[in-house]
Amino acid sequence: MPTALIAEDEDLLAAHLRQELKALWPELQIVAMATHGEEAVAMALEHQPEVCFLDIRMPGMTGLEAAAQLADDWDDRDGRPFPLLVFVTAYDQFALQAFERNAVDYVLKPVQRERLSQTVDRLKAALAQRQPAPAALEATLAQLRGLLGGAPLPGASSTASASNATGAAPLLRHLQVGVGDAIVMVPLDEVVYLEAADKYVRVLTADQEYLVRISLRELLPQLDAQRFWQVHRGHIVHVDAIDRVHRDDTGKLTLRLRHRPERLAVSRMYGHLFKAM
Structure with missing residues (x-):
């Protein structure tokens, strides 16, 4: 049945x-x-x-x-x-x-x-x-x-989606992060990975952590897809910050990063990104 x-x-x-x-x-x-x-x-x-x-x-x-x-x-x-x-x-x-x-x-x-x-x-x-x-x-x-x-998902930024589809919008080079009464310009070159945190995104560099008021879904179309890979529903990683990829006995992948101690899991959805040459 x-x-x-x-x-x-x-x-x-x-x-x-x-x-x-x-x-x-x-x-x-x-x-x-x-x-x-x-x-x-x-x-x-x-x-x-x-x-x-x-x-x-x-x-x-x-x-x-x-x-x-x-x-x-x-x-x-x-x-x-x-x-x-x-x-x-x-x-x-x-x-x-x-x-x-x-x-x-x-x-x-x-x-x-x-x-x-x-x-x-x-x-x-x-x-x-x-x-x-x-x-x-x-x-x-x-x-x-x-x-x-x-397919544009509900809640996604219509402006970002439309701009990304046409290729008209310039990609971000910095993130403007509010810290107290100041705005810190964080170069994307220094970002190791980005993590979803409800309606915010945690921005992690080698030695700093920031919080920006945007969703990961809204931010993704504004990033260079050749340099920033989504590896999980909640994580986007700077490709240059990946040291190596480990595969366990069940086939699951985990990323070891340069300059950060965290290990990031790779979901099945994005496992195709990592294939030995």
Whole structure:
């Protein structure tokens, strides 16, 4: 019997989706209902559903971020494939092009039975042709990379996104950091890594730490992508500050840095960045 999880923070919409799925796919067992991204990840890891319906706009993590976190935490050593993902979204047509290009299915709010019926048919076909666990997870990671790179996420800076897309905005060379009644100009060349801290970003140099009032998501498009790599949902690292990369017995990567004692974990989403030449 196929199993599924629904993650939706609006009760009426969650109940409607569950009802429509029951009518279109009676054999499908809904094993969990989550109301936010963190809960969706925890429930998916606990119940290991074959399909996850993830709302894009949820409190805390977005649906895309929840999927990325789930992929990072998923244990595929027992051969259980990563769940098939369906995103539930109210995005406009421009943003939906990213979903279409990256072959992850989606349904629009409010969910229409005719469109959901197409999704059900696709899911049944996909379940009948499941790839082995490692291949299925890597295919999903590739899809998520495309989505995270191509679809503007809720809460992202529209100005930064638009500027980055057109290439018109100059990239930052310094960060202006408020310290007491002064503004410190921190050269990005001196930054070792950046860490998400709620609505702030911790800026860590070799011997200093600063806090700037911006989210990591807003800051990323303003950085030189050749010099600053996102290696985790909460970390961006200066490539020149990486000393070496360690891989453990499970395949997980950890960065050792120059000039800082911390060790930074690399999520599965960004593991493809590190390959020996």
